[in-house]
Each structure stands twice: as C-alpha cells, then as structure tokens.
Amino acid sequence: MATKLLRKVRAMTLYSRIAFLLLFTATTGAFVPHIVDSREPAEEIRVVAKNMTYYANGGGDANPAIQLTPGRLVRVTLRNEDRGMLHDFGIPAFGVGTGIIEYGKEASFTFRVPDRPAPASYTCTPHSAMMTGRILFTK
DSSP, rough: OHHHHHHHHHHSHHHHHHHHHHHHHHHHHHHHHHHHOOOOOEEEEEEEETTEEHHHHHHSSSSEEEOOOTTEEEEEEEOOOTTOOOBEEEEEEGTTTTTBBBBTEEEEEEEEOOOOOOOOOEEEEGGGTTTTEEEEEEE
16 A cells, blocks of 8 residues: 555656645644643652652651542653662552652652542552551542
C-alpha cells in the first residue's frame, strides 16, 4: 500500500505534489488539536518520604490525610529523601502504588478514584507501622 502511494506521489508534477502535501498536512493537523485537548488533566499529589515520614504537597504535617474526589484522575509522585532507606507509596484498597524506590529517586502512578470509594489508607510497605495515613473523600 505504501509503495503504491509512493509511486503515485513520484508521478505527480511539482505543483500536484505541493497541493497533495498541503492537503495532507491540513487534514492531519485538523485532528491533532482535538486529540491533545481531549486529554483530561490529572490532579497532582506530590509526596516526599523523609525521616521515616510522608509529607504531601509541600506541607509540614507528618503522614497527613489526603483528600481525593470520587471520579477524578489523580497522579501521585513519590520522592525518596530518606538516605539509606527504601520506600514506596501505595493505596492497597485501590491496588495502586509506586513500587520500592531508592534514596534520591522519584516514581509516579496515575489512577482514577472510584465513584463509590470504600474507606482507604496509604502506606509504605517496608515501614507500614510508621508510614501510613488516611485517604478522605470529598463530595
């Protein structure tokens, strides 16, 4: 199929090639903004693991409650600032998490909050006794 199209384009005059190229570009370009605009922005939550504690969105509260809105797309990014420690960030009730990361690394995951969420919490798998917090849901 591509070979046939290439042969046809080669057989065209210079003006026909230019017209074909302009038409192809205009047709293709008409769809690109629609595709880009249709992407739903995710709510960003940045979590830092430091001193065996989680801190969220630049706040100073240890292991704060994190508020989520049912049905929203959420992206969580964890940065490990605990030298010599391995951490992860997961929400077991939703089956999502970053996986274990080393000091100085970041990991992210994106998920959609269930429309009818059950009570949930977040946790660090290796340090679940200390690094855990509640997930609250807005209406």
